[in-house]
Amino acid sequence: MPLRLTLLESLLQRLNLLPTPLLDTPLAPGIAKALITACEIGIFDALSKHPLPLNVLAGRVNCDPCGLQLLLHVLVETGYLRQKNGVYRNTNLAQRWLTSGSRFNVAPYVIHSPDIVAIWDHLPEIVQSNKAAMRMPYEEDASVPQTQAQLERHYAGLAALATVLGSEPIMRAPIPTNATALLDVGGSHAAYSVLFCRKYPKLHATIVDIQPGIEAGQRTAKQSGLQDRLSFVYSDIVRDDFAAPMENQFDVALYFHIAHLLQPAINQAVLAKVARTLKPGGMLIYVDQVTNRRYRMRLAALMVHFMALTMTTVGGTCYPFTAVRQWLENVGMEQVQQYSLFTPLATMITAVKR
């Protein structure tokens, strides 16, 4: 993917005559670092309106022209930029996915990706012990500037991902058209709530999360102009009984990308609280990577395996559908169904409260 091989190179690779491990490392991590740097210093945004010569671009992004050119050469060879007569322009790939004016902009997630890569530094420990080696930043002290910056990057990255790739669960979730109240458990950045509110004009969403998550959600509420249709509740979903003041109030509850953070017994306990917040007949929608599916897409399979590896490192993991169905049935839900989602390469599971 970031490696663009010529026909001859592809043929050599198929014949196992290229040293592919030397392309996977150090070339692939090098390309990743070049891309992250380009997003951080704003190269793709600087080129989003007009192509620019090196000196002008260097002035716009505040870089030394000779230093910048080293990076630009890599970006040209990896297919993110084109260069003709000393003038640089974004390729369609960069323009669509990496510029802030595009509705498909995933640059915030690219900028967040080193925090994910840092989790993989623990891979040897995980392989040897199969035990958590670090914690997610949610449990760290958010008043420490470094943690605060990390959480901001995290929520901005997740919001970009949800906005760009998250419309499929909104399209496919069979929620009743007369639904008026949605609970977004661990919904932080609120991007999924915004997508649901846009599709269902009568819907009001309540987002439950930790304080830094809520601050991210409040920024989204302001940017989307949906402040009066989004409410925020600060609560620790594991330790607090957030359901007590909300019993039987919601038509829909989202449990999106939460299960992989938690151990089975804790998922069961949190889902029991979520179920209590639903009205009888209300729907719980679970989205996450599910392990026991046969994936037709190699990318989806790779994603699930990486997710399981990453989440085990931070104390969670990915679960099979049978485990999720059992949790849901144990907390009084029925009609449990699963749907494979194409875009976030995840699985959606729905269940209805008895």
Ligand SMILES: C[S@@+](CC[C@H](N)C(=O)[O-])C[C@H]1O[C@@H](n2cnc3c(N)ncnc32)[C@H](O)[C@@H]1O
């Ligand atoms: C992987 S993110 C998923 C965010 C969002 N639901 C999505 O799908 O993009 C996990 C979310 O759970 C929240 N979270 C983690 N632990 C929590 C806790 N103990 N109490 C409340 N929220 C928590 C995080 O702040 C974050 O918003």
